[in-house]
Amino acid sequence: MRICHVVGARPNFMKAAPVIRALSAYPVKQIVVHTGQHYDFNMSEAFFQQLGMPAPDINLQVGSDTHAQQTAQIMSRFEPVLLDTKPDLVIVYGDVNSTVAAALVCSKRMIRIAHVEAGLRSFDRTMPEEINRLLTDQLSDLLFTPSEDGNLNLAREGISCEKVFFVGNVMIDTLASMLPETEGRLLPDLPKKYALVTLHRPSNVDELDWLALLLSSLEKASRELAFIFPVHPRTRQKMTELGIKPNGKGNIRFLEPLPYLEFLALQKHAIIVITDSGGIQEETTYLGIPCLTVRENTERPITLSMGTNTLVGRDTSRLIKEINRVLDQPRKRQGIPPLWDGHAAERIARVIMRGESCMPERETPLPAELHGASPREKPDQCGQTTRASGGS
Numbered sequence: 077m078r079i080c081h082v083v084g085a086r087p088n089f090m091k092a093a094p095v096i097r098a099l100s101a102y103p104v105k106q107i108v109v110h111t112g113q114h115y116d117f118n119m120s121e122a123f124f125q126q127l128g129m130p131a132p133d134i135n136l137q138v139g140s141d142t143h144a145q146q147t148a149q150i151m152s153r154f155e156p157v158l159l160d161t162k163p164d165l166v167i168v169y170g171d172v173n174s175t176v177a178a179a180l181v182c183s184k185r186m187i188r189i190a191h192v193e194a195g196l197r198s199f200d201r202t203m204p205e206e207i208n209r210l211l212t213d214q215l216s217d218l219l220f221t222p223s224e225d226g227n228l229n230l231a232r233e234g235i236s237c238e239k240v241f242f243v244g245n246v247m248i249d250t251l252a253s254m255l256p257e258t259e260g261r262l263l264p265d266l267p268k269k270y271a272l273v274t275l276h277r278p279s280n281v282d283e284l285d286w287l288a289l290l291l292s293s294l295e296k297a298s299r300e301l302a303f304i305f306p307v308h309p310r311t312r313q314k315m316t317e318l319g320i321k322p323n324g325k326g327n328i329r330f331l332e333p334l335p336y337l338e339f340l341a342l343q344k345h346a347i348i349v350i351t352d353s354g355g356i357q358e359e360t361t362y363l364g365i366p367c368l369t370v371r372e373n374t375e376r377p378i379t380l381s382m383g384t385n386t387l388v389g390r391d392t393s394r395l396i397k398e399i400n401r402v403l404d405q406p407r408k409r410q411g412i413p414p415l416w417d418g419h420a421a422e423r424i425a426r427v428i429m430r431g432e433s434c435m436p437e438r439e440t441p442l443p444a445e446l447h448g449a450s451p452r453e454k455p456d457q458c459g460q461t462t463r464a465s466g467g468s
């Protein structure tokens with residue numbers, strides 16, 4: 077069996093790493109294709125090194141461009157790779173342009189697609205990622221969800237629950253296994269208490285008036301608490317357009333994007349995290365660090381219901397109020413979401429390897445705990461009535 081992993085942007089790497097590792101226990105040939113959507117050392121290669129991932133077999137080197145150009149470039153450069161390497165299955169990750177581009181090529185070439193982190197929905201189609209999620213899920217043959225809300229979303233969209241597997245969160249697999257290695261990685265000269273900030277969503281950084289307002293609110297808040305802000309290249313560009321110089325804003329320390337372990341160490345020791353990233357909402361939930369998300373919605377509602385995440389929307393006075401509230405009374409998580417236990421990738425590997433020998437007509441049913449939509453919502457369609465529950 078030949079399996080091709082397609083990765084392209086920073087949040088893909090920590091999702092693919094544990095899946096590649098789990099599949100290496102089986103007799104499969106694995107090929108890693110990097111689309112080149114992210115290309116700076118700290119946005120890409122540093123992650124491969126720290127996560128112990130094999131170097132990509134192929135780099136499509138698409139680089140940055142408009143969404144249409146970037147997606148089109150990935151498609152036209154990926155197709156010959158597919159024809160040449162002839163994988164039995166292509167695994168795509170998350171919701172970036174590389175994810176949907178690869179899925180589209182595979183679907184036209186009748187190559188099976190597995191989507192890791194399927195089913196998440198913000199219900200906000202102004203987000204490019206939401207479009208990527210919707211399309212990728214429609215095209216995929218195996219859909220691996222990180223939380224049960226994903227199964228319900230997919231069922232609502234008419235996706236057969238036969239294809240859907242609630243496996244847990246692969247990003248947490250990486251976090252849990254790498255956490256001990258953050259020891260000694262904390263940046264020097266850090267204040268004892270600090271807030272960690274990341275902002276890169278188009279909705280926050282592309283509109284300069286809003287970005288300026290957001291940064292000046294953080295600057296005011298930084299009179300009470302130091303802020304550490306590793307700046308995404310997209311945000312850096314916009315700050316340059318606004319004429320904001322590095323470290324020209326109060327007690328905010330702007331940094332270059334950080335490698336995985338250094339960033340994780342910063343998260344672990346932060347008093348509060350302010351972000352618009354999807355993955356960081358999940359990581360703070362696992363770590364139990366209060367998180368304020370500068371967005372109107374989230375595709376990861378479990379971080380609100382069980383975790384430490386609070387949505388503050390596009391409202392700077394709410395943001396400041398919530399920062400003060402957290403400092404007075406930090407929000408505690410209710411628990412760690414089901415199957416965020418460090419073993420999601422092993423479950424994915426088991427489904428793929430079991431599925432290979434039995435699909436399309438399965439002789440041996442897959443373990444019930446790995447299968448289908450939540451039986452509370454869709455009991456009959458799947459013929460499975462055992463609810464997925466912790467660890468396996």
Ligand code: UD1
Nearest residue numbers: 085086087113114115116119140141172173204205309310
């Ligand atoms: C992409 C993903 C987003 C994800 C984010 C993580 C899409 C639609 N968006 O957004 O979901 O949360 O990655 O970082 O796929 N740039 C560099 N060096 C790099 C990469 C980018 O300088 O290595 C600059 C370029 O000027 C580029 C801009 O950042 O135009 C944006 O990069 P792009 O890949 O288009 O989107 P992200 O904002 O990174």
